[in-house]
Amino acid sequence: MVPATRLGLRDVVDEAVAGMLARPGRAGLTVLGTLLGVAAFVTVLGLTTTVEGQISNRFTALVATEVLVQDTTDQPDAGTAFPDDAEQRLTALNGVRSAGLFWEVADPGPLAARRPTAQEPGENLKVLAASPGYLRAIHARLSSGRVFDTWHDAEHQRVVVLGSGAAGRLGITWIDEQPAVFIGGTPFVVIGIIDDVDREAGTLLSAVVPAGTAEAAWGAGTGTRALIDTEIGAAQQVGDEAPLALRPEEPNRFTTITPPDPRELREGVTTDLGTLFLTLAAVCLLIGAVGIANTTLVAVLERVGEIGLRRALGARRRHVAAHFLAESGTLGLIGGLIGTSVGVAAVVAVAYLREWTPLLQPATVLPAPLVGALTGLVAGLYPAWRATRIEPADALRR
Amino acid sequence: MTAPPVVEFARVTRSYPGPPPVRALHEADLMVNPGEYVSVTGPSGSGKSTFLNLVGLLDRPDGGVYRLDGIDTAALADADRTALRGRRIGFVFQSFHLLRHRSVLENVKLALIYTSVNRRARTALALETLDRVGLTHRVYARAGHLSGGEAQRVAIARALVNRPSLLLCDEPTGNLDSANAAAVLALIGELNASGLTVLMVTHDQQVAGRAHRSVLIKDGFLR
Numbered sequence: 001m002v003p004a005t006r007l008g009l010r011d012v013v014d015e016a017v018a019g020m021l022a023r024p025g026r027a028g029l030t031v032l033g034t035l036l037g038v039a040a041f042v043t044v045l046g047l048t049t050t051v052e053g054q055i056s057n058r059f060t061a062l063v064a065t066e067v068l069v070q071d072t073t074d075q076p077d078a079g080t081a082f083p084d085d086a087e088q089r090l091t092a093l094n095g096v097r098s099a100g101l102f103w104e105v106a107d108p109g110p111l112a113a114r115r116p117t118a119q120e121p122g123e124n125l126k127v128l129a130a131s132p133g134y135l136r137a138i139h140a141r142l143s144s145g146r147v148f149d150t151w152h153d154a155e156h157q158r159v160v161v162l163g164s165g166a167a168g169r170l171g172i173t174w175i176d177e178q179p180a181v182f183i184g185g186t187p188f189v190v191i192g193i194i195d196d197v198d199r200e201a202g203t204l205l206s207a208v209v210p211a212g213t214a215e216a217a218w219g220a221g222t223g224t225r226a227l228i229d230t231e232i233g234a235a236q237q238v239g240d241e242a243p244l245a246l247r248p249e250e251p252n253r254f255t256t257i258t259p260p261d262p263r264e265l266r267e268g269v270t271t272d273l274g275t276l277f278l279t280l281a282a283v284c285l286l287i288g289a290v291g292i293a294n295t296t297l298v299a300v301l302e303r304v305g306e307i308g309l310r311r312a313l314g315a316r317r318r319h320v321a322a323h324f325l326a327e328s329g330t331l332g333l334i335g336g337l338i339g340t341s342v343g344v345a346a347v348v349a350v351a352y353l354r355e356w357t358p359l360l361q362p363a364t365v366l367p368a369p370l371v372g373a374l375t376g377l378v379a380g381l382y383p384a385w386r387a388t389r390i391e392p393a394d395a396l397r398r
Numbered sequence: 399m400t401a402p403p404v405v406e407f408a409r410v411t412r413s414y415p416g417p418p419p420v421r422a423l424h425e426a427d428l429m430v431n432p433g434e435y436v437s438v439t440g441p442s443g444s445g446k447s448t449f450l451n452l453v454g455l456l457d458r459p460d461g462g463v464y465r466l467d468g469i470d471t472a473a474l475a476d477a478d479r480t481a482l483r484g485r486r487i488g489f490v491f492q493s494f495h496l497l498r499h500r501s502v503l504e505n506v507k508l509a510l511i512y513t514s515v516n517r518r519a520r521t522a523l524a525l526e527t528l529d530r531v532g533l534t535h536r537v538y539a540r541a542g543h544l545s546g547g548e549a550q551r552v553a554i555a556r557a558l559v560n561r562p563s564l565l566l567c568d569e570p571t572g573n574l575d576s577a578n579a580a581a582v583l584a585l586i587g588e589l590n591a592s593g594l595t596v597l598m599v600t601h602d603q604q605v606a607g608r609a610h611r612s613v614l615i616k617d618g619f620l621r
Contacts, residue, residue, distance in 0.1 A: 002469070002481045005512040015511070022499035309495040312456065313556075314484015314512035316477055393456040396491060397447065 005314035007322060016326035019299075026295060027331060033291025034335025035342065038372045040284035042343025042365060044277035049359040050351050065097075066199060067239045068257040069226040069246070080224050081253040082246060087133045089245045090226060095234025100134025102200075103221035105214055109184020111207055113170045116182055125166050126206040127183060129214030129221050135161065137229040138199040145175045145192030153210040158217075160188040163204035167193045183207065186217060200227065235259055285375055288335065292379035296328045300387045307387055308395025317388040324387050328380025329373050336372015340365060402468030404564050404595045405430035405453060407620075410462035412448050422448035425462065426620040428613060430597055432563070435590040437598045437609035438620075445618040447568075450599045454566050455483040467563050484512050488557030492569035494549045498542035502533060502552050505541050509556045527555045531585060547578030554585060558594075565589065567598040571605055583608050 020027040069090075071081040082101055083089065090099035105127040112122030128134075135147045140161075148159050160181060162172060172179055172190060180187040188209060197203050214221065226246075230238045239258035243251035300307070307320055315323075344360060351358035407428040413421045422445045430436050440446050451457035452464060455471060464471050467486055471479060488509075496505050506524040515523065528534055531551040536544065541552060550570060557565055567586065571579035587608060590596045598609060606612045614621045 002478065002485050003514065004477055004481045005484045006514050007512060010517070011511045018500065018504070022497070305493075305495055306497060309497075310508075310512075311480070312454065312483065312489045313509045314480055316480050319512065391456075393447075393451040396456070396489075396495065 005316060005319070007315070007319040012322050012326045013330070015323055016330045019323070019327050020330065023299075026299075030292055030295040030331050031335040031338065033288035034285075034332045034372045034375055035288070035339040037281075037285035037288030037375065038336045038339025038368050039342040039346065040339075041281035041371065042340050042360075042368050043346045044281045045364045046343060046347030046358070046360045047350060048277050049361055049364070050347060050356055053359045054354075054356045064235055064259045065230045065232055066259065067228040067230060067235050067242065069228065069242050070255050070257070071224060072253055072255050080220060080222075081250075082224055082226065086226060086246055087131045090228055090242060091133060093238055093241050093245055095231045095238050097229045097231060098133050098136035099226060099228040100131040100137050101211055101224055101226050102128055102130040102134045103211075103214075103224040105129050105209075105218050105221065108218060111166070111170060112182045113172055113179065114182070115187075116185060122182065123166075123169050125169060126202065127214075128203065128206045128208045129211045129218075130208050131211045134227055135194075135208065137227045138197045138203055139229070140194045140203070141196045143193050143195035145190070147192050148210045153212040156213045156216040157210065158186070158188045158213060159191045159210065161192040161194060161208045162190055163194050163206050163208070164196070165205040166207050169205075181207065183209075183217075199229075285371070288372075289375045289379040292328050292331060292335075292376050293382060296324060296331075296380050296383035297386065299327070300324060300383045300390075304390055304395045307390050308392045311390075311392035312396060320387045320390075321384040324384040325377055325380045328383070329377040332376015332379065333369060333373035335376070336369035339372060340368040343368065401432050402465070403429045403431050404434075404467060405597060406463070406465040406468075407453075408463040408465075410452060410459045410464055412452060412457065412459050422618050423452065423459070423620070424618045426615075428620060430564075430595060432595055433590070433593050435587070435596045435598075435608070435610045437600060437606035437612045438615055439600055439603060439606040439612060440615035441601060444615045445620075446599045446601070446615055448618075449615060449620070450566065450568050453564075453597060454487055454489060455479045484509075485560055486563045488554075488560065488562035488565045490550070490553050490557050490565065490567040490570045492572035494546075494553045494573070496541040496544075496549055496552055496556075498540070500541055501538050502528065502541060502544070503537045505552055506556045506559050509559050513560055515560075523559055524555070527559045528552075530558065531555045545578070546574045547581055550574060550578070550582050551585065554582070554589075558589070563595060565594055565596045567596065567600075569600050569602075570598065571600075571602070579605070 073081060087100055090096055108127040110116060110122030111125045112120065116122045132147065132149050132153055140147065143164060147161055152159050167173065170181055175190050175193065179190050181190055194204060228238055228242065235258050239256040242256055243254040247253055310320060344365060347360060348358045405428060407426050409425040409427060410423060411425055412423040413419060438446060438449060452459055466482060469482065471482065474482065497508065503524055506527060507520045510520045510523060525537065528537060531554055533548065533551055533555065536548060541549065544552065570586065571582055574582060583605060586596055600606050
């Protein structure tokens with residue numbers, strides 16, 4: 001009997017490469033589909049990881065270390081629930097870096113850099129009353145001067161620290177000559193200008209006066225809150241302890257707003273973004289696969305004569321199938337390799353532009369070219385099957 | 399011991415269901431012995447293509463016996479028929495069927511990739527065969543850049559490279575001018591003179607006249 005015909009693996013690869021090189025333009029366009037799919041796949045997964053990391057970083061740095069304590073009493077004449085030494089009590093808690101009370105002064109009058117007149121009554125800016133710890137808790141950074149301290153607070157000194165936005169509105173840019181601002185007609189010495197803060201950004205558009213001074217000038221405040229800056233990981237515990245520390249006999253007077261558990265938040269973000277982006281990536285890959293399937297099918301129909309020739313030369317149906325599957329798989333692999341590179345580059349570029357740290361999981365990047373190859377193989381299944389159904393006698397007649 | 403006939407047709411029949419149903423070949427008998435040069439002629443629609451497909455193992459008969467090199471092909475599975483076709487039959491087509499984007503050498507080597515010839519030996523075998531058809535100077539030319547005569551000689555080299563028992567030619571000069579046609583026929587004649595069995599299907603009586611023996615096919619009957 002005559003030995004069976006065979007097709008070695010190297011021959012399969014050689015023939016696939018030769019088939020692609022015979023039509024480089026078409027091969028390039030076919031690769032483009034998978035390339036875009038895999039690039040989208042790697043990009044969205046890479047960006048998901050990067051954004052997760054970014055959220056985690058910001059969350060850890062700021063949100064996770066912030067606790068807000070509010071008085072739950074809704075009666076204005078009930079008096080403040082916070083004791084006089086509230087700042088000291090809160091600061092004494094383990095895990096607290098700084099804490100301070102603050103409230104917005106109701107109707108303090110307009111602010112002006114000169115004594116207000118009927119023609120120039122001044123600017124309507126927010127006036128915050130705050131204990132000294134508040135400015136530390138919001139991470140106030142000064143462009144000039146200093147912040148007030150417990151002495152200013154206790155002695156009801158008429159001093160004010162301006163946020164950069166408020167200072168700009170009042171035309172005060174430097175304080176070497178101790179300029180004064182008039183709040184409701186009462187002069188206050190400007191001792192510092194806040195350049196930036198990490199929390200309570202509204203402070204930048206406000207004038208901040210010591211809490212004791214504000215009480216002396218405008219009476220006890222309403223809506224008093226305590227802002228606590230904690231160590232990383234201490235927020236939950238500080239939030240539990242703060243009401244007891246402030247008012248052991250009546251802790252229910254307070255509600256605390258603590259950040260959600262970072263692990264839960266992160267998992268939530270991961271799940272939501274991951275599902276969305278994976279769906280997008282899958283759609284991209286599907287489009288790429290349809291592109292390959294379409295092009296390979298067209299190639300099969302165009303190369304009917306070649307298929308007939310190969311069959312006449314001894315190729316079995318499975319050899320013809322292997323030939324077209326190898327072509328589509330190789331196209332997918334090339335698209336996968338280039339797409340992975342493009343995806344990685346895109347993640348790094350976005351991260352660079354947004355000043356993030358790019359994070360790419362090896363489990364995402366390394367199998368991506370294989371995902372491309374697999375896409376190509378799956379896309380080539382139907383065209384390859386069609387190729388095997390072509391009868392050599394019919395094919396050679398064309 | 400006497401070698402068996404290369405081609406042995408006994409009452410071979412082939413019909414197509416249609417519609418309308420067509421009996422393309424009627425109980426055809428033919429014997430082609432080793433070293434013979436036989437032409438099969440006939441007008442269009444006479445059954446030449448059906449005959450060629452059956453001899454080339456590209457199609458199966460409905461009835462009768464077809465032996466190639468003494469092997470009864472009726473009982474063979476597809477894979478065995480493919481192997482027999484790849485190893486024992488060399489095809490030469492009217493339209494050459496070359497891969498235009500590949501070199502002459504690669505086109506000839508294409509016939510060797512399915513027949514388990516090791517990769518190193520392929521180039522030597524292909525070059526040797528190209529020398530035989532007088533194309534050593536065009537080895538690295540692209541098939542798409544060849545003249546018609548050159549292209550047909552490459553196709554003949556591809557048909558010969560596996561050392562087949564039978565060279566099966568389908569209108570080998572149909573796409574050639576008279577000068578190239580004469581050169582190709584001369585080459586086929588030389589190959590036959592060296593012992594190769596040739597079966598040529600053509601409608602051209604002049605071409606058929608080059609064969610030692612001519613068989614007429616008309617309305618599916620072989621005479």
